[in-house]
Amino acid sequence: MNQTIKREDIEIKIKRQEGPNSPARWETFSLKYRPGMNVISCLMEIRKKPQTKEGMKTTPVCWEQNCLEEVCGACTMVINGRVRQSCTALVDKLEHPLRIEPMSKFPLVRDLVVNRSSMFESLKKVKAWVPVDGTYDLGPGPRMSPKEAQYRYELSKCMTCGCCLEACPQYNPQSAFIGPAAISQAVLFNAHPTGKRNASERTRSLMVSGGAQDCGNAQNCVQVCPQNIPLTQSIAEMNRDITKELFGFLKE
Amino acid sequence: MSESVAEKIDVKHFYLRRIHSLLGVFPVSIFLVEHMIANAFILKGPEAYNGVINLLRSLPYLIPIEITFIGLPIFLHAVYGIYICYTSSLNLKSYGYAKNWFYFLQRVSGLIALAFIAYHIWDFRIASEVFHFEVNYEAVRRSMRVPWIFSFYVVGLVATMFHFANGLWLFCITWGITIGKKSQRISGIIFSVIGFALFAMALQSIIVVRG
Ligand code: HEM
Numbered sequence: 468m469n470q471t472i473k474r475e476d477i478e479i480k481i482k483r484q485e486g487p488n489s490p491a492r493w494e495t496f497s498l499k500y501r502p503g504m505n506v507i508s509c510l511m512e513i514r515k516k517p518q519t520k521e522g523m524k525t526t527p528v529c530w531e532q533n534c535l536e537e538v539c540g541a542c543t544m545v546i547n548g549r550v551r552q553s554c555t556a557l558v559d560k561l562e563h564p565l566r567i568e569p570m571s572k573f574p575l576v577r578d579l580v581v582n583r584s585s586m587f588e589s590l591k592k593v594k595a596w597v598p599v600d601g602t603y604d605l606g607p608g609p610r611m612s613p614k615e616a617q618y619r620y621e622l623s624k625c626m627t628c629g630c631c632l633e634a635c636p637q638y639n640p641q642s643a644f645i646g647p648a649a650i651s652q653a654v655l656f657n658a659h660p661t662g663k664r665n666a667s668e669r670t671r672s673l674m675v676s677g678g679a680q681d682c683g684n685a686q687n688c689v690q691v692c693p694q695n696i697p698l699t700q701s702i703a704e705m706n707r708d709i710t711k712e713l714f715g716f717l718k719e
Numbered sequence: 720m721s722e723s724v725a726e727k728i729d730v731k732h733f734y735l736r737r738i739h740s741l742l743g744v745f746p747v748s749i750f751l752v753e754h755m756i757a758n759a760f761i762l763k764g765p766e767a768y769n770g771v772i773n774l775l776r777s778l779p780y781l782i783p784i785e786i787t788f789i790g791l792p793i794f795l796h797a798v799y800g801i802y803i804c805y806t807s808s809l810n811l812k813s814y815g816y817a818k819n820w821f822y823f824l825q826r827v828s829g830l831i832a833l834a835f836i837a838y839h840i841w842d843f844r845i846a847s848e849v850f851h852f853e854v855n856y857e858a859v860r861r862s863m864r865v866p867w868i869f870s871f872y873v874v875g876l877v878a879t880m881f882h883f884a885n886g887l888w889l890f891c892i893t894w895g896i897t898i899g900k901k902s903q904r905i906s907g908i909i910f911s912v913i914g915f916a917l918f919a920m921a922l923q924s925i926i927v928v929r930g
């Protein structure tokens with residue numbers, strides 16, 4: 468299979484917006500093809516000479532990037548209608564002309580830059596950490612079995628990129644749903660040998676409006692998660708913990 | 720104070736969603752199965768079928784039973800179901816995965832089922848009380864012989880049975896019974912078989928009654 472067909476020009480349509488309250492517009496750019504290009508290198512090329520296909524001068528496109536190897540999540544955007552990291556979106560493997568938009572579920576900052584701080588707020592809501600602060604050294608914690616470690620490792624790969632929220636039909640302005648990422652992180656810390664002690668607090672934080680119950684099982688999250696995190700399994704796992712919490716009164 | 724009130728509303732919403740899920744199965748799905756079995760007496764002829772109808776209608780406390788175990792649960796499930804539809808959005812064009820289609824169809828089938836059930840309850844339960852006629856084999860036959868009513872029943876049954884089968888699949892996830900991919904796949908197969916079987920039963924009944 469020869470994917471690297473020589474192309475004369477690449478056409479890229481980019482959704483532009485100066486700021487949160489400015490109107491959005493589409494601009495088309497035309498670039499010389501080079502082998503091995505990804506969407507980020509296209510954006511860099513445009514930055515060198517910000518000029519539309521029609522020859523109109525324009526501003527350089529704003530975007531975020533960091534690791535360039537799909538582990539930081541900073542360069543997440545919607546490419547050809549599908550959310551993904553732009554660093555691993557290879558020009559040779561995409562349908563042309565390219566259509567690039569910012570994620571739609573987060574407040575827009577400018578062009579392809581969005582503000583994902585709501586994801587951090589969600590992590591705080593579910594207490595996605597192990598509280599070990601104290602006045603004296605507690606010594607080493609309990610050990611983890613390799614099986615537990617393997618399971619937790621998969622969940623720990625979340626990079627807060629936002630793909631799962633962008634693709635989730637239950638994550639929208641009419642709904643308070645917290646989304647798959649934070650639920651999975653609560654499961655991650657509930658499965659920690661020391662974090663377990665606060666499991667009930669985390670579980671209860673998801674028994675509210677917008678909690679785990681608002682998942683509608685469209686299961687797009689597992690399809691788009693670049694880290695292949697078993698998000699639907701995490702949600703169902705949390706649902707089971709919530710059911711147990713719900714029937715906790717029977718123990719009394 | 721404002722925070723504690725907000726928190727209470729917050730928590731209430733969680734309970735409402737879980738109650739919605741529970742009502743979908745107990746009693747609504749259970750009643751649906753019972754109802755299809757009762758209808759299947761059509762296959763045994765007019766006498767047997769009328770006998771079942773008369774038996775059910777002669778139950779003591781009929782009205783309270785109908786309201787508590789059938790009417791109110793469907794009504795509450797439907798009201799909250801409509802609210803769930805409002806909190807949903809669609810992105811099938813970008814993410815056309817099978818499960819995303821099921822998510823969409825669960826909502827659409829719920830709305831179709833609501834229209835169907837409303838008409839059905841009017842036609843075979845309330846209208847007979849208002850206009851004082853008897854619901855029996857003959858009355859069902861008369862209705863089912865009207866082409867548009869029969870077609871509406873087929874559409875309504877497809878929607879209801881899909882909603883029922885996929886709903887049981889969802890229920891198992893909502894309550895944390897099926898967690899992993901494999902168990903969800905297996906429950907999917909089991910509920911598909913149950914759904915198709917119940918649909919076939921219902922279809923046979925309304926075809927046979929036409930005579
Ligand atoms: C024959 C009558 C019905 C039966 C047997 C039934 C059964 C169920 C079941 C078992 C569920 C799964 C609960 C869960 O998600 O945990 C469900 C979900 C649902 N039902 Fe119904 N239902 C019926 C009628 C309706 C009606 C009239 C509506 C009105 C719109 C409706 C709307 C919904 C919605 C929106 C869900 C989806 C919940 C989700 O996926 O998050 N249902 N139903």
Ligand code: SF4
Pocket residue numbers: 540624625626627628629630631632647648651691692693694695696698
């Ligand atoms: S769970 Fe996956 S898709 Fe969601 S934020 Fe984390 S890495 Fe991204």
